[in-house]
Amino acid sequence: MEQAKLIITASNVRPGQPVHRKLPVDPKTLIHKQLLEGPFWQRIPAYSRVSEKQFFDHRWQARNSITRLSKLLAVLQAMVPQRFYDDVAMGFRHSPMSLRISPYLLSLIDWTAPQRDPLRRQFIPLGSQLRPDHPELTLDSLAEQADSPVPGLTHRYRDKALFLALDTCPVYCRFCTRSYAVGIDTDKVEKMSLKAREERWKAIFRYIGERPEVEDIVISGGDTYQLKPRQITLIGETLLDLDNVRRIRFATKGPAVMPQKLLSDTEWLDALTSVVELGRRRHKEVVVHTHFNHPNEITDITRQAMNVFFERGITVRSQSVLQRGVNDNIATMQLLVKRLGYCNVQPYYVYMHDLVKGVEDLRTTLQTGLDIERHVRGITAGFNTPTFVVDMLGGGGKRAVHSHDHYDCETGISVYSAPSVKSGYFLYFDPIDRLTPSVQARWQRARDRKRMIDDALDAANVRRATTARASAVRAEGNAALDSAASSKTTPG
Numbered sequence: 001m002e003q004a005k006l007i008i009t010a011s012n013v014r015p016g017q018p019v020h021r022k023l024p025v026d027p028k029t030l031i032h033k034q035l036l037e038g039p040f041w042q043r044i045p046a047y048s049r050v051s052e053k054q055f056f057d058h059r060w061q062a063r064n065s066i067t068r069l070s071k072l073l074a075v076l077q078a079m080v081p082q083r084f085y086d087d088v089a090m091g092f093r094h095s096p097m098s099l100r101i102s103p104y105l106l107s108l109i110d111w112t113a114p115q116r117d118p119l120r121r122q123f124i125p126l127g128s129q130l131r132p133d134h135p136e137l138t139l140d141s142l143a144e145q146a147d148s149p150v151p152g153l154t155h156r157y158r159d160k161a162l163f164l165a166l167d168t169c170p171v172y173c174r175f176c177t178r179s180y181a182v183g184i185d186t187d188k189v190e191k192m193s194l195k196a197r198e199e200r201w202k203a204i205f206r207y208i209g210e211r212p213e214v215e216d217i218v219i220s221g222g223d224t225y226q227l228k229p230r231q232i233t234l235i236g237e238t239l240l241d242l243d244n245v246r247r248i249r250f251a252t253k254g255p256a257v258m259p260q261k262l263l264s265d266t267e268w269l270d271a272l273t274s275v276v277e278l279g280r281r282r283h284k285e286v287v288v289h290t291h292f293n294h295p296n297e298i299t300d301i302t303r304q305a306m307n308v309f310f311e312r313g314i315t316v317r318s319q320s321v322l323q324r325g326v327n328d329n330i331a332t333m334q335l336l337v338k339r340l341g342y343c344n345v346q347p348y349y350v351y352m353h354d355l356v357k358g359v360e361d362l363r364t365t366l367q368t369g370l371d372i373e374r375h376v377r378g379i380t381a382g383f384n385t386p387t388f389v390v391d392m393l394g395g396g397g398k399r400a401v402h403s404h405d406h407y408d409c410e411t412g413i414s415v416y417s418a419p420s421v422k423s424g425y426f427l428y429f430d431p432i433d434r435l436t437p438s439v440q441a442r443w444q445r446a447r448d449r450k451r452m453i454d455d456a457l458d459a460a461n462v463r464r465a466t467t468a469r470a471s472a473v474r475a476e477g478n479a480a481l482d483s484a485a486s487s488k489t490t491p492g
């Protein structure tokens with residue numbers, strides 16, 4: 001019956017009436033617009049009497065954040081069995097990050113199936129799900145400290161720099177790339193201190209001012225949600241006062257984990273808005289970069305919070321990390337991208353997961369990234385389509401996933417070059433447990449490891465040489481054409 005509507009004949013086309021070549025979509029299927037509403041938090045035993053007023057207050061959210069296992073037990077009570085708590089305890093014994101989760105996030109987890117919940121996976125490790133680290137993994141795998149002229153500043157790319165203003169966050173993610181500094185010491189890691197101290201910042205401002213090539217500053221951490229309003233003002237105004245600085249981004253996971261702050265912390269929001277407006281008067285861009293990983297992190301509270309940013313003319317972009325069991329399938333990533341766009345947040349990057357200690361269960365293969373990218377591009381506006389990137393081990397910077405010089409999905413090794421960042425080749429490794437048993441065995445033997453890596457580098461070299469030859473041949477061809485053309489047109 002429905003299909004019949006699509007048959008267009010001369011007799012049923014009336015002037016002025018649109019002709020539907022495709023059937024309109026059933027609005028019920030547009031699930032990116034269906035955002036969780038109502039007192040969803042009251043499902044959690046300890047929050048059953050928490051009012052909307054309390055839940056929407058960022059101070060209540062911060063005060064009631066869960067930082068100890070005993071607190072988790074007190075909040076969830078009998079919702080999950082004791083063996084789950086034991087599993088969490090084992091998970092944290094091996095984790096480089098400590099526990100910190102907001103009541104908001106906790107309420108979004110499906111506690112009837114916590115093993116596979118995509119939000120639980122990001123914040124609460126389970127010992128039973130952990131896997132051994134990749135043999136090529138180190139604590140600061142992106143070598144941020146090696147590119148650091150002043151503690152807390154990474155200057156890797158020519159025209160932009162990363163300023164780590166502080167080392168705390170409203171939540172702690174299991175997979176944090178900066179587990180070498182962010183959060184409290186754990187059994188596994190004694191952290192480098194990057195406190196929010198104005199003395200420390202002075203040296204950073206000075207360095208930036210002495211580098212005319214630097215135009216773009218990412219203010220990160222830790223998390224700029226944790227900066228006091230006067231610190232936002234101080235950092236923003238100091239940077240905007242530097243002639244060379246043209247763009248600033250405040251990086252915060254806040255909108256994804258505690259949107260309430262944007263609806264109730266007027267002082268913080270006003271400080272940020274003033275910096276944005278000062279930037280606008282000086283024709284400099286000041287924006288917010290945030291970090292959503294799963295469509296379940298976006299509720300009606302998020303929409304309201306993003307509306308506040310939008311009304312104040314503040315651009316918000318989001319970076320996501322591709323994570324196994326979280327968003328490593330086409331439907332989830334498509335929904336995330338569409339839902340972000342719906343809330344006026346621009347999806348900017350999807351990162352392949354960095355090699356971070358204790359989170360091999362969250363990493364996935366480059367092939368997965370390549371496959372998902374193919375299905376994400378085309379579903380919405382180009383400017384709301386994230387670029388899939390991989391940040392190179394050893395500090396080669398971010399590269400588009402497709403631009404590898406070599407990828408062997410059997411050994412899981414990919415090779416990239418970054419001519420405008422650093423010379424040489426850079427590597428990325430798929431998680432070992434995704435490889436065949438015989439290749440997994442090779443990764444356990446140091447000699448075989450070296451062999452596999454050398455082979456991958458050789459293959460990249462061969463490919464580069466071939467490409468260079470092909471371009472030389474093309475260039476020669478073009479030159480021949482040009483001279484033929486010019487000999488025809490040159491008078492005399």
Ligand SMILES: *Cc1c(COP(=O)(O)O)cnc(C)c1O
Pocket residue numbers: 154155156157160161162218398
């Ligand atoms: C990611 C990053 C930046 C910003 O890079 P964009 O591609 O412009 O987002 C700057 N410095 C460092 C060290 C980074 O890792």
Ligand code: SF4
Pocket residue numbers: 168169170171172173175176177178182221222223253
């Ligand atoms: S919010 Fe960002 S910096 Fe903080 S723990 Fe998570 S990933 Fe790390």
